[in-house]
Amino acid sequence: GAVVSQHPSRVICKSGTSVKIECRSLDFQATTMFWYRQFPKQSLMLMATSNEGSKATYEQGVEKDKFLINHASLTLSTLTVTSAHPEDSSFYICSARDARKKLSNQPQHFGDGTRLSIL
Amino acid sequence: AQKITQTQPGMFVQEKEAVTLDCTYDTSDQSYGLFWYKQPSSGEMIFLIYQGSYDEQNATEGRYSLNFQKARKSANLVISASQLGDSAMYFCAMGGTDSWGKLQFGAGTQVVVTP
Numbered sequence: 001g002a003v004v005s006q007h008p009s010r011v012i013c014k015s016g017t018s019v020k021i022e023c024r025s026l027d028f029q030a031t032t033m034f035w036y037r038q039f040p041k042q043s044l045m046l047m048a049t050s051n052e053g054s055k056a057t058y059e060q061g062v063e064k065d066k067f068l069i070n071h072a073s074l075t076l077s078t079l080t081v082t083s084a085h086p087e088d089s090s091f092y093i094c095s096a097r098d099a100r101k102k103l104s105n106q107p108q109h110f111g112d113g114t115r116l117s118i119l
Numbered sequence: 120a121q122k123i124t125q126t127q128p129g130m131f132v133q134e135k136e137a138v139t140l141d142c143t144y145d146t147s148d149q150s151y152g153l154f155w156y157k158q159p160s161s162g163e164m165i166f167l168i169y170q171g172s173y174d175e176q177n178a179t180e181g182r183y184s185l186n187f188q189k190a191r192k193s194a195n196l197v198i199s200a201s202q203l204g205d206s207a208m209y210f211c212a213m214g215g216t217d218s219w220g221k222l223q224f225g226a227g228t229q230v231v232v233t234p
Binding site: 032034042043044045046049091093095097108110112113115 | 156161162163164166210220221222223224225226227
């Protein structure tokens with residue numbers, strides 16, 4: 001079963017709306033979560049690293065004021081797309097690493113993604 | 120900086136045949152991990168196989184095997200006995216142990232399995 005839950009799976013909303021996407025680790029604690037963005041027929045691009053209890057680390061070129069990340073607990077990170085516009089339409093996917101496991105033993109677990117469409 | 124290259128944008132393969140998906144990488148890290156993920160049209164990322172940079176044996180997971188050639192910096196995925204359900208996008212990814220879970224993805228290869 002899914003170990004990372006991402007919600008909602010699909011959002012359609014008007015331009016100017018702010019949209020919040022949740023990423024929850026279901027059966028493990030995740031001090032670190034990652035947010036990726038994927039345009040159609042393209043690869044996943046890392047947007048930011050979400051750190052529990054501290055500020056997120058954004059990749060170069062990602063606007064931190066546009067994409068607000070909050071990692072308030074060990075099982076929940078949220079990505080808020082503020083004042084979304086059509087160019088923000090994309091597939092957003094999160095992943096969470098189980099803090100108990102080494103990279104070599106267990107990959108991070110991905111959520112099922114959120115398809116965001118801004119009209 | 121890390122870089123992952125997948126040069127095959129798309130491939131057709133006949134059912135029950137084997138297919139090799141190419142992946143080359145570049146990194147200055149001594150310790151790193153290489154991953155392959157499958158992404159069907161529904162969008163979820165399905166973990167297939169992992170290879171550590173210090174692993175001496177090539178990784179295998181069921182019908183998936185990883186042909187790891189460290190000197191050539193390649194980590195090709197071999198899918199044996201292809202099934203119609205294998206039709207999907209396949210991504211090669213790399214993670215350094217210092218970045219602890221942060222992955223760099225290749226461009227992906229679209230595989231279509233035909234009857």
